Amino acid sequence: MRKNRRQWTNLTQRRSPNSVDPPRPNNYFTAMSILPIVHIPDPVLRRKSQPIERVDDDLRKFLDDMLETMYDAPGIGLAAVQVGEPLRIFTVDCAQRSEDEEEAGDGQPIRESDQDSDREPERNPIFLINPEIVSFSDERSVYEEGCLSIPDYYADVERPAACTVKYIDRDGEQQILEADGLLATVIQHEYDHLNGVLFVDHISKLKRDMVIRKFTKIAKQSGKSFIG
Ligand code: NI
Numbered sequence: 001m002r003k004n005r006r007q008w009t010n011l012t013q014r015r016s017p018n019s020v021d022p023p024r025p026n027n028y029f030t031a032m033s034i035l036p037i038v039h040i041p042d043p044v045l046r047r048k049s050q051p052i053e054r055v056d057d058d059l060r061k062f063l064d065d066m067l068e069t070m071y072d073a074p075g076i077g078l079a080a081v082q083v084g085e086p087l088r089i090f091t092v093d094c095a096q097r098s099e100d101e102e103e104a105g106d107g108q109p110i111r112e113s114d115q116d117s118d119r120e121p122e123r124n125p126i127f128l129i130n131p132e133i134v135s136f137s138d139e140r141s142v143y144e145e146g147c148l149s150i151p152d153y154y155a156d157v158e159r160p161a162a163c164t165v166k167y168i169d170r171d172g173e174q175q176i177l178e179a180d181g182l183l184a185t186v187i188q189h190e191y192d193h194l195n196g197v198l199f200v201d202h203i204s205k206l207k208r209d210m211v212i213r214k215f216t217k218i219a220k221q222s223g224k225s226f227i228g
Contacts, residue, residue: 136162
């Protein structure tokens with residue numbers, strides 16, 4: 001559904017300073033690209049991401065590329081900083097994961113057995129721009145999390161079992177989402193990325209130091225050097 005001009009104008013006024021451009025008609029036909037994912041210890045992952053000031057076609061193209069990158073990885077959540085852009089946006093799609101599964105974060109591959117191979121994978125992408133978690137449940141839950149920026153490492157993380165998140169969607173509309181189960185965990189994991197926080201910050205210092213050391217060694221071996 002397209003929005004008419006008047007609605008867009010109202011939206012812009014209501015949410016100033018954010019401004020919104022309506023999508024161009026050819027928007028959905030633009031080719032998508034897979035973006036390179038950065039790994040720890042790249043210092044960009046520790047940066048605080050900056051708010052989006054304008055929802056326009058350039059941003060929508062970037063969001064679509066992020067989504068494609070997330071599906072390709074494959075992952076169920078991806079923050080912009082993970083592709084080297086410290087902006088307050090992330091994509092999520094938990095459609096193929098049932099809520100009672102034990103793993104979360106953005107790094108879990110979707111198992112073959114979860115899918116009927118004859119069918120198109122079910123997709124339910126959510127684009128969250130300038131998200132704000134406005135409430136958390138007192139109840140807590142534990143998921144085994146993974147992260148596309150820390151490949152092949154998983155650990156149990158305890159977080160609030162449910163949360164409510166306010167955000168601006170891909171069309172520039174304000175949304176509010178009450179999430180529980182896997183979705184609540186993924187949202188909190190991705191939201192952490194916007195503040196330079198990684199899921200390994202929620203585990204013991206001993207385990208965290210071990211995984212960071214391992215990835216620092218891998219980075220050195222591959223000739224990458226990180227300052228800071
Ligand atoms: Ni992650």
